[in-house]
């Protein structure tokens with residue numbers, strides 16, 4: 421753990437949909453934050469020496485038998501606390517106040533009146549639009565606290581006790597719909613808890629570089645480089661830390677989009693000057709995927725084959741250099757990956773979360789991994805990675821790129837992955853990307869997976885003849901960090917052009933459909 425990560429702000433997760441979002445907002449205030457499960461014992465929480473605690477929302481009601489409670493002793497430890505929604509109610513209960521179902525439910529935009537000479541609401545308008553999502557309310561604030569906000573349905577919508585450093589709000593300051601939300605969080609962090617902001621890109625880079633040096637020592641390092649944002653920034657960090665010990669390895673697994681290999685081999689190398697090796701592993705991946713249709717199985721196979729490829733590449737690199745310089749005979753001990761916090765969380769590695777899907781670089785790793793992993797970005801969100809990349813001078817064309825998953829088109833063919841199907845999907849994807857770029861929409865959307873429903877056929881008519889082809893799904897999404905997403909309302913003219921071109925130009929496809937599902941309940945990728 422680095423010095424900047426000491427004394428984190430811990431978000432205690434009571435089963436909120438978006439506990440991660442709270443941590444992200446805290447980091448936007450330049451303070452390091454992590455999520456911990458609500459049932460972590462107080463001693464364990466306090467052993468992390470938190471600078472403050474934020475209690476998240478949650479689906480339960482505090483007065484119900486078996487409802488999640490604050491760990492015993494947590495509130496008494498003298499650590500500043502902010503309760504949000506369920507966390508506010510749980511805190512109320514623990515401090516001797518009262519929570520009940522009043523019949524006054526509030527969902528969505530709600531008008532609140534706040535006390536502006538309070539710690540949380542100073543320097544803000546007295547009338548605020550806040551985002552509510554609750555059916556229970558605090559009916560009596562705990563003794564010693566001052567009520568600092570109310571709404572029509574909720575007389576006790578916030579309270580604080582600056583002496584004990586406990587604060588709470590019924591609404592959700594972490595969502596953008598709460599107009600002063602970020603200010604409220606910052607007031608809590610700075611004035612309430614007295615924390616200075618030190619989690620800035622410059623500081624983070626210094627610490628990560630130092631951490632990489634300490635971890636890898638003199639050893640040789642390879643970096644799994646996709647040309648995407650995360651691995652490019654990870655490579656730039658490692659290059660800065662131990663430049664001449666590093667070789668980047670790009671795997672062409674046959675699941676890439678049109679033009680991708682050339683882009684990495686020429687543009688990326690030209691822009692960064694890294695030492696790059698490309699491995700052609702198309703047959704290896706396609707053979708391993710033959711006959712497989714289950715998404716998790718496909719992901720695990722891809723994860724395994726990636727690692728087998730890196731192992732072979734490491735052996736080749738060492739063999740190629742042996743004799744050149746005696747020091748180079750060290751086998752490669754370290755593998756750098758551009759793993760991010762959301763990859764870890766979704767793969768079930770986060771605090772008390774379910775496995776949604778095994779990301780190839782986390783849950784999809786084989787058990788007999790021969791490398792030590794170097795993952796400098798493992799605790800970071802995408803926007804933080806972009807900020808660090810810019811600070812490091814990574815070109816904007818790379819830093820601003822839309823994400824593309826490591827398993828590539830393999831998880832965008834619903835059904836078995838074959839060379840023919842890849843050909844079809846690659847052609848459709850190239851058209852969609854071309855038209856979105858031409859329409860100037862690249863910065864508006866987070867990414868737009870193009871998906872081939874390979875086991876579905878529908879009847880069409882083309883050139884007076886009957887066709888029986890496959891549908892292509894367009895999945896344009898808007899997102900801040902891929903943890904949640906909304907479907908992007910693309911202009912009809914653009915959709916029309918994409919649809920016409922795909923059905924005209926791509927054999928096998930006679931229908932284009934649009935995915936209008938947010939995340940949740942859908943994920944961004946179909947598998």
Ligand SMILES: Nc1ncnc2c1ncn2[C@@H]1O[C@H](COP(=O)(O)OP(=O)(O)OP(=O)(O)O)[C@@H](O)[C@H]1O
Nearest residue numbers: 644645646648649650651671757758823824825826
């Ligand atoms: N074709 C590839 N060759 C080598 N490594 C890869 C390849 N695809 C993915 N990886 C590795 O897996 C990691 C995770 O992939 P992921 O797509 O999340 O990140 P990225 O490609 O670096 O960035 P982005 O999210 O912008 O696409 C990468 O950071 C990289 O280390």
Ligand SMILES: O=c1[nH]c(=O)c2[nH+]cn([C@@H]3O[C@H](COP(=O)(O)O)[C@@H](O)[C@H]3O)c2[nH]1
Nearest residue numbers: 778779780823824825826827902943944945
């Ligand atoms: O490198 C990756 N390896 C994977 O296995 C993987 N699965 C999903 N993604 C990307 O992660 C983000 C969230 O995707 P989902 O909503 O589908 O989980 C989106 O940006 C996805 O493109 C992956 N990236």
Ligand SMILES: NC(=O)CC[C@H](N)C(=O)O
Nearest residue numbers: 477478505506554555556
């Ligand atoms: N979003 C929440 O945290 C809800 C808390 C509690 N379940 C209520 O309805 O009031």
Ligand SMILES: [Mg+2]
Nearest residue numbers: 648824825826
């Ligand atoms: Mg990628």
